[in-house]
Amino acid sequence: MNGYTSVFSLIDFGSFSNLWFWIAVAVAWSSATHFVIGVPFDMVQRARRKGGQAMADLEAMAALQARRRVQILSSGGAWLVGFWAMALTSLAVLGFGYGHELAQALTLLLLPLTLVSALGVRFALRLTRTPLQGKALARALTLHRILIQTIGLTAILITTMWGTWHNLTQQLMGG
Numbered sequence: 001m002n003g004y005t006s007v008f009s010l011i012d013f014g015s016f017s018n019l020w021f022w023i024a025v026a027v028a029w030s031s032a033t034h035f036v037i038g039v040p041f042d043m044v045q046r047a048r049r050k051g052g053q054a055m056a057d058l059e060a061m062a063a064l065q066a067r068r069r070v071q072i073l074s075s076g077g078a079w080l081v082g083f084w085a086m087a088l089t090s091l092a093v094l095g096f097g098y099g100h101e102l103a104q105a106l107t108l109l110l111l112p113l114t115l116v117s118a119l120g121v122r123f124a125l126r127l128t129r130t131p132l133q134g135k136a137l138a139r140a141l142t143l144h145r146i147l148i149q150t151i152g153l154t155a156i157l158i159t160t161m162w163g164t165w166h167n168l169t170q171q172l173m174g175g
Contacts, residue, residue, distance in 0.1 A: 015105035016163030025109060025159065029152040032113060036145045037120045037127075038065035044145075048138045059133055062141065066127035073121055088114060101166065108162060112155035116148050 015021045034041050039061050047058035072080075088111060095103030123144050132140050 015101045016166050021105055025156065028109060028113060029156065032116050033145060033148050033152060036141050036148065037062070037069065037124050039141060041141075041145055044138050044141045048135070055134060059137060062127060062137055063131060066124040069121055069124040070128050084114065104162070104166070108155070108159040112151050116151055119144070119147065
């Protein structure tokens, strides 16, 4: 048995034991927590520290992103929500009903990201109805980011536990 054969016999290329899946999870959640409703969080921090033009830029960017999300929702939101619900339901049924590992992994990744997206739309609606400015806007964006981070940490924990359980049961069952 050569080195390659022994290494590849130990590595399972299923979704939960695949390095690329975990890289995708890390990138997805890193991106979700950095761009709060499309506003880069470093912009929030800079506006909080410097004020002035940086705060004006933050206010403009937040208003622009909020209006953009609300416009997308009002123009095709029902179709987008319906299609996305169908896709997530299909993945969940394939994954947890029929035991398809890739569908399980995608469901565990996309379902919490969908929740984050829905909360982002709700936050954008709030910003368009009652615009926030200055420190109140920076604080609201920070609190929204903390909510996203909490959802992300919970989702990563659940995905890790499910993936570990899945890998252990596959090894014990000889699959």
